[in-house]
Amino acid sequence: MSFVTVTNVKKTFAKAEALSGVDVNFEAAEQYVIKGASGSGKSTLLYLIGGLDRASSGEISVGGKNLFHLGDDALALYRNNFVGFIFQFHFLLPSMNCLDNILLPAKIGGKDVNAAKKLGLELAETLKVSHCLEKFPYELSGGEQQRINIIRALSLRPKLLLCDEPTGNLDSENSKIVTNLLKSLAKEFKATLIVVTHDESVAKHFEQQLVMSDGCIVSK
Numbered sequence: 190m191s192f193v194t195v196t197n198v199k200k201t202f203a204k205a206e207a208l209s210g211v212d213v214n215f216e217a218a219e220q221y222v223i224k225g226a227s228g229s230g231k232s233t234l235l236y237l238i239g240g241l242d243r244a245s246s247g248e249i250s251v252g253g254k255n256l257f258h259l260g261d262d263a264l265a266l267y268r269n270n271f272v273g274f275i276f277q278f279h280f281l282l283p284s285m286n287c288l289d290n291i292l293l294p295a296k297i298g299g300k301d302v303n304a305a306k307k308l309g310l311e312l313a314e315t316l317k318v319s320h321c322l323e324k325f326p327y328e329l330s331g332g333e334q335q336r337i338n339i340i341r342a343l344s345l346r347p348k349l350l351l352c353d354e355p356t357g358n359l360d361s362e363n364s365k366i367v368t369n370l371l372k373s374l375a376k377e378f379k380a381t382l383i384v385v386t387h388d389e390s391v392a393k394h395f396e397q398q399l400v401m402s403d404g405c406i407v408s409k
């Protein structure tokens with residue numbers, strides 16, 4: 190059985206249909222890229238799978254959980270426990286140093302902060318940002334900020350890693366580094382990785398490529 194199952198999902202904003210009946214499956218611990226023109230529905234699909242928004246109709250199940258049936262609190266728990274999000278802009282909190290930013294999901298979710306810290310320190314070493322942990326986000330370069338963001342997203346060992354244009358504000362060198370990091374960390378954590386991008390230089394690193402057009406998956 191697939192880890193993520195999307196069945197006839199539609200999403201309408203006001204009168205506009207952003208998703209017009211999407212059917213797609215994602216297997217556990219596999220890696221995917223979703224491509225497609227601007228406005229084709231890529232981010233909308235990613236947000237629905239991540240429980241950041243709800244489908245207008247259809248079903249999404251993740252790890253056997255049907256998101257449609259989860260109430261708001263259960264959906265928030267699902268997001269915190271199950272999903273790591275990485276966006277183009279990092280959303281690190283400017284008033285906290287980077288280590289505190291990394292520990293935030295564990296603190297908010299009432300999880301083992303020491304375990305999150307141990308993992309955070311290990312990943313910071315691997316990603317070569319140990320020297321950034323005591324600094325505030327504004328003191329870091331874009332590439333360093335995105336690596337801290339990745340560590341925060343992985344701090345609770347999510348089974349699903351959802352990335353929306355994760356390299357959108359990086360130069361090509363950092364873009365390549367971040368893409369390779371995402372792939373190798375997802376593999377190490379046995380997480381399902383789904384990356385949305387319209388950047389071919391990022392997409393080419395993925396064997397499994399989906400293409401969206403006008404709210405539908407047109408190629409798998």
Ligand SMILES: Nc1ncnc2c1ncn2[C@@H]1O[C@H](COP(=O)(O)OP(=O)(O)OP(=O)(O)O)[C@@H](O)[C@H]1O
Nearest residue numbers: 202206207225226227228229230231232233234387
């Ligand atoms: N919150 C919203 N309110 C109204 N319309 C929205 C909202 N979010 C998305 N849309 C619309 O839904 C459609 C799909 O948007 P979406 O952001 O999913 O596309 P995308 O493929 O990710 O585009 P891009 O590559 O430009 O980020 C677009 O027409 C967009 O204007």
